Amino acid sequence: MEPSRFTNTQWYIEQWQRYNRLLPTAFLFGILCFLIYFVTLAAPLDFPTATYLKISPGETSAQVAQDLAERQIIQSAPIFTHILALYKKQGEPAPGEYFFPGPEGVIVVAKRIARGDFELTPVRVTIPEGANSHEMGDLLAQKLPDFDEPAFLRDAQPKEGYLFPDTYFFLPGQNPDTVLTMLSNNFANHVAQAQVVQAITTFGKPLPDVVTMASLLEKEAPKTADRKIIAGILWRRIAIGMPLQVDAVFPYIMGKNSFQLTRADLRTPSPYNTYVNKGLPVGPITNPGLDAILDAVTPTKTPYLYYLSDMHGNMHYSKTYAEQLANQKKYLSN
Numbered sequence: 001m002e003p004s005r006f007t008n009t010q011w012y013i014e015q016w017q018r019y020n021r022l023l024p025t026a027f028l029f030g031i032l033c034f035l036i037y038f039v040t041l042a043a044p045l046d047f048p049t050a051t052y053l054k055i056s057p058g059e060t061s062a063q064v065a066q067d068l069a070e071r072q073i074i075q076s077a078p079i080f081t082h083i084l085a086l087y088k089k090q091g092e093p094a095p096g097e098y099f100f101p102g103p104e105g106v107i108v109v110a111k112r113i114a115r116g117d118f119e120l121t122p123v124r125v126t127i128p129e130g131a132n133s134h135e136m137g138d139l140l141a142q143k144l145p146d147f148d149e150p151a152f153l154r155d156a157q158p159k160e161g162y163l164f165p166d167t168y169f170f171l172p173g174q175n176p177d178t179v180l181t182m183l184s185n186n187f188a189n190h191v192a193q194a195q196v197v198q199a200i201t202t203f204g205k206p207l208p209d210v211v212t213m214a215s216l217l218e219k220e221a222p223k224t225a226d227r228k229i230i231a232g233i234l235w236r237r238i239a240i241g242m243p244l245q246v247d248a249v250f251p252y253i254m255g256k257n258s259f260q261l262t263r264a265d266l267r268t269p270s271p272y273n274t275y276v277n278k279g280l281p282v283g284p285i286t287n288p289g290l291d292a293i294l295d296a297v298t299p300t301k302t303p304y305l306y307y308l309s310d311m312h313g314n315m316h317y318s319k320t321y322a323e324q325l326a327n328q329k330k331y332l333s334n
Helices: 002-041 061-070 077-087 106-115 133-143 149-159 176-191 194-203 207-220 224-239 249-254 290-297 321-332
Strands: 051-055 096-100 123-126 167-170 306-309 315-318
Touching: 051 061, 061 077, 077 106, 096 106, 123 133, 133 149, 149 176, 167 176, 176 194, 176 290, 194 207, 194 290, 207 224, 207 290, 224 290, 224 306, 224 315, 306 321, 315 321
Parallel strands: none
Antiparallel strands: 051 096, 123 167, 306 315
């Protein structure tokens, strides 16, 4: 019995000695693995939380990897490209806008970009009635990360007046062409409504003239009742060959409102200047809502030929120029 007990004890001692020899090695190996993971696969410590990344069509994996590394979303560009190739046979990223709510390791980042997992939430954007294309572009750029405002403005300005103001849901980085298509289609759908078609047809003016007039009305008065009266005055001025003399065009021409204008400003050469040119401007100065469009074709007939808005936004009407001058002295003098 004694030799057997000795043998068992010796075996345990040998195993313990072997374990003691392997333990430091295993510990060091574990530390090494952790360090490799920490400096290559883990998210950077300064990962930009709640950030967007736009990948354009045609960008290579190397270009995207470089961008990701520069923005501290990944630590190793080469490792990203290798992992991306494992998830996607072609090895090229799926274009689009990506949202990173918090730190993600390079494996997760590569997997998402390979599969086009954008993790985007649509953004609610309300475009007010009477906004022009520049105001729309500014609003969209404020609301939508990575929105290409210059591209939007380039293509929106020729469509001024026909981009319908409404509440929309757009994705961050939405393509400007898609935004313009949505705005244009919405306008087309609204003016195609039976009652709108009937009102415009009955009035007898072509749609471009109606939209241009409605764009003026949007800036001249906020209330339907006033817009209808002003529409009657402006259509009458056109009929008798009198210049429209609408101040609302000057913010569009030079960024000045009625209270900032000088006599020299009123003579500014521009196809939109309704003081030096008779008739309607060459095109809309805003994108009118449906109410303004209907107001333009359902004017209120009055004996008035002049109007003005006081410092509080109240409208005052007059039949003669002498009455207009009296109103100016009464309501606009300091």
